[in-house]
Amino acid sequence: MQIAHRIQQIAASQSLTMAARAGEMKAAGIDVISMSLGEPDMDTPVHIREAAKKAISDGWSHYGAVPGIASLRAAIATQQNSIAGNQIAWEANDVMVSVGAKMSIYNAIQTAINPDDEVIIPMPSWVSYSEMVKLAQGKVVAVHTKYEDNYCITPEQLRTALSEKTRMLILCSPNNPTGAIYNREKLEAIVTVLRDYPNVIVLSDEIYASLSYDISPVTLAAFEPLSDRLIIVNGVSKAYAMTGYRIGWLLTKNWPFLNACIRLQGQQLTCPAMVAQKAAEAALTGSQTCMEEMREVFAQRRELICRLAADIPGWKFNKPLGAFYLFPDVSAIGSGDVVAEMLMEKAHVAVVPGSAFGCPECIRLSYAISTEEIEEAMRRIKNVFM
Numbered sequence: 064m065q066i067a068h069r070i071q072q073i074a075a076s077q078s079l080t081m082a083a084r085a086g087e088m089k090a091a092g093i094d095v096i097s098m099s100l101g102e103p104d105m106d107t108p109v110h111i112r113e114a115a116k117k118a119i120s121d122g123w124s125h126y127g128a129v130p131g132i133a134s135l136r137a138a139i140a141t142q143q144n145s146i147a148g149n150q151i152a153w154e155a156n157d158v159m160v161s162v163g164a165k166m167s168i169y170n171a172i173q174t175a176i177n178p179d180d181e182v183i184i185p186m187p188s189w190v191s192y193s194e195m196v197k198l199a200q201g202k203v204v205a206v207h208t209k210y211e212d213n214y215c216i217t218p219e220q221l222r223t224a225l226s227e228k229t230r231m232l233i234l235c236s237p238n239n240p241t242g243a244i245y246n247r248e249k250l251e252a253i254v255t256v257l258r259d260y261p262n263v264i265v266l267s268d269e270i271y272a273s274l275s276y277d278i279s280p281v282t283l284a285a286f287e288p289l290s291d292r293l294i295i296v297n298g299v300s301k302a303y304a305m306t307g308y309r310i311g312w313l314l315t316k317n318w319p320f321l322n323a324c325i326r327l328q329g330q331q332l333t334c335p336a337m338v339a340q341k342a343a344e345a346a347l348t349g350s351q352t353c354m355e356e357m358r359e360v361f362a363q364r365r366e367l368i369c370r371l372a373a374d375i376p377g378w379k380f381n382k383p384l385g386a387f388y389l390f391p392d393v394s395a396i397g398s399g400d401v402v403a404e405m406l407m408e409k410a411h412v413a414v415v416p417g418s419a420f421g422c423p424e425c426i427r428l429s430y431a432i433s434t435e436e437i438e439e440a441m442r443r444i445k446n447v448f449m
């Protein structure tokens with residue numbers, strides 16, 4: 064059966080592939096520790112689960128409005144307004160809820176990009192941005208950031224990458240896979256460059272905003288001059304351990320753009336699951352203690368993994384400031400692909416090769432696993448290289 068050229072050219076998600084491989088090995092009785100997937104290992108907090116059950120009992124079982132339930136959109140706007148430094152007055156009408164932040168990003172790219180439009184993506188980057196740009200027949204302009212810059216794009220690199228054809232810049236802070244955070248100074252410098260390019264849309268993926276450790280992430284909504292071309296993306300997956308609920312959203316003040324996204328979503332999806340939307344609303348409007356507790360757990364695991372990784376010969380890494388990944392440069396030993404394979408075969412530890420993120424010198428380890436598993440995985444890894 065024919066498979067369209069558009070689909071043939073997209074790669075399978077390597078983090079999902081590695082996780083599936085770890086799953087197969089486990090099923091075959093091999094004691095594999097998977098550090099490959101990007102999702103909190105905690106259960107969804109009880110009050111959110113109860114809200115989902117109540118939504119079922121209350122009959123949230125019909126189609127709903129395409130951009131999401133009004134009360135959830137309002138809660139999202141309120142949450143975004145409460146973020147420190149936010150300078151834009153968000154309203155419910157600026158929000159479209161989708162099936163995960165992944166779909167919000169997909170919708171934004173499909174809505175913005177014409178064939179051959181250029182999209183600047185600082186690398187390393189989350190696996191899906193490039194594939195989504197390719198699906199829209201856009202052109203990925205990969206900017207390779209440096210270890211010394213903590214893998215943040217510099218204003219000079221951005222200026223060099225910008226052209227007449229640039230239609231979008233995608234930023235992700237805190238970053239997957241590097242854990243880097245753009246501080247205010249770095250963002251200000253980027254915004255200054257963008258002032259000379261008023262047609263460039265900025266997509267700011269802030270899905271890890273609640274998971275930061277030494278410094279607070281700065282939302283791009285702190286920069287008012289961008290407001291007519293800014294798209295903020297966020298969701299409940301990482302902050303509230305709700306990956307399986309599949310609720311994410313985008314916010315933009317550019318209503319013609321938002322309406323176009325809503326038109327696309329109307330043809331593609333109708334609306335995200337109503338029960339999941341009610342659960343997301345409970346997450347945003349209920350007590351935030353659960354989120355803070357999960358953040359604290361990740362903060363402790365970060366300390367642990369960094370301490371243990373510092374003892375592994377041939378690894379160098381920047382301490383992650385956010386998210387739940389360690390991204391060591393292993394090039395002193397071999398390519399990230401070779402090292403990831405070695406770890407799978409010899410240590411039975413699944414990690415994702417950096418090539419999946421456009422940085423073949425590195426590997427990504429997720430520390431969204433228990434303390435005991437982190438200790439055991441790092442012990443096994445150390446044995447491979449000692």
Ligand code: PLP
Pocket residue numbers: 101162163164165166189235238239268270297298299300306309310311
């Ligand atoms: N953005 C980044 C950087 C991610 O790492 C992920 C998930 O791994 C997503 C977006 C998508 O999140 P979701 O679709 O679960 O909301």
